Amino acid sequence: MAVIRSIVRGVGAYVPSRVVTNAELAERIDTSDEWIVERSGIRQRHIAAKDETTSDLGLAAARQALVRSAIDPVDIDLVICATATPDRTFPSTAVRIQAALGITKGAAFDVQAVCSGFIYAMSIADNFLKAGQSRRALVIGAETFSRILDWEDRSTCVLFGDGAGAVVLEALPQHGDRNDRGILSTRIRSDGRFEDLLYVDGGPGSTGTVGHLRMNGREVFRHAIQKISGVIEETLLQAGYASDEIDLFVPHQANKRILDGIAKKLNVPPERIVMTLDRHGNTSAASIPLALNHAFEHHLLGENKLVLLEAMGGGFTWGAILVRW
Structure with missing residues (x-):
């Protein structure tokens, strides 16, 4: 029996150009490269520039995913952005990305589930596509966590970074068995x-x-x-x-x-x-x-x-x- 599945058509990503190493952090706070690597496995992170917003990062990742998917932005009818660091309290970061891509149909909204946000957003998009409410979805995870860190707290500030990634999903028929895509x-x-x-x-x-x-x-x-x-x-x-x-x-x-x-x-x-x-x-x-x-x-x-x-x-x-x- 044929069923509708959400097929991944393209992926994309973007990280800010500024790289902050553990050694650089060790110059500011009481820590060391060895301490950070031993406890987390992290050696460096990317930090957004002052004029870079979460939507800027998400937009760059979205554009790459769309190019790789060979789907025109105007054919996207659902945009979901998972973020805990939105540009503004409202409107959503998703509608800002939607507008920047020239998408004028369908819906766009944010999902806030912190580190699980992308999983939540993909799950929501999948249900929209399977229900026939949307045909093609752009799902983005974008964060500027550097804006909410206490840079004096060595237990947290060494762990986080900024960046964005995106996937394009399309609703397509499959056979309905465990070998479906x-x-x-x-x-x-x-x-x-x-x-x-x-x-x-x-x-x-x-x-x-x-x-x-x-x-x-x-x-x-x-x-x-x-x-x-x-x-x-x-x-x-x-x-x-x-x-x-x-x-x-x-x-x-x-x-x-x-x-x-x-x-x-x-x-x-x-x-x-x-x-x-x-x-x-x-x-x-x-x-x-x-x-x-x-x-x-x-x-x-x-x-x-x-x-x-x-x-x-x-x-x-x-x-x-x-x-x-």
């Missing part, structure tokens, strides 16, 4: 009881300020492996696959120890894991599409490859997606 399974979860473990201490409705990121790293680490492993198992079960059938594992780039722990629990060998953490740091909602772009440019995303995406972010939010390229 496109998004095969999605799972998203949240549990607000853990809000105070990873949050920003400001907001227009509370302090009237942007605020700074705050994190209890030890507790986040403890929850991450358990929650992510669980939702991955659900996602695979729904689609009828086992972890040893995954061709490529593209996780949220948060911390190398977390990634190693999840891979070990799922028995995913290191050569199947896409790792960009050392170059980009944690770019929140942008990290998965940035890693996807890396995989594309290094010829790891061949046709029919089974690709698993996963993330966990503040809230807590978490989720996973299984897609056949």
Whole structure:
């Protein structure tokens, strides 16, 4: 029986030109390259220029994804931008990107699920496409996390960076079996009881300020492996696959120890894991599409490859997606 699947038609990415190394951070705060690498696996990160906004980053990534997809922007009827660092409180960053691309039909909106944002946005787009409400979607993860960091807090400021990634999805008929291309399974979860473990201490409705990121790293680490492993198992079960059938594992780039722990629990060998953490740091909602772009440019995303995406972010939010390229 034929079904509609969301097929990935193109990927793109953009990172700001300014690179900040661990050595440069060590000149400002009490830290060292060795300390940062040992605890996170990060060696450098990209930081947006003062005149670069989140929509600027997202627009650059979107344009590259559209060119690679060979789909004209005017044929896009859904734009979703996952971000926790929007240009403005409103309107959404997505409508600014929509306008810059010359798209005048369909809908555009932001999704805020922090580091899980791209997973949430892909899941939402997939449901729009499967329901027939949209035909082609542009899904973007874009962040300027450098704007919400406390640069005196060495436990957080060394971990994050800025960047953007994007994918173009198109609704196309498939056979309706486990060999279909496109998004095969999605799972998203949240549990607000853990809000105070990873949050920003400001907001227009509370302090009237942007605020700074705050994190209890030890507790986040403890929850991450358990929650992510669980939702991955659900996602695979729904689609009828086992972890040893995954061709490529593209996780949220948060911390190398977390990634190693999840891979070990799922028995995913290191050569199947896409790792960009050392170059980009944690770019929140942008990290998965940035890693996807890396995989594309290094010829790891061949046709029919089974690709698993996963993330966990503040809230807590978490989720996973299984897609056949």
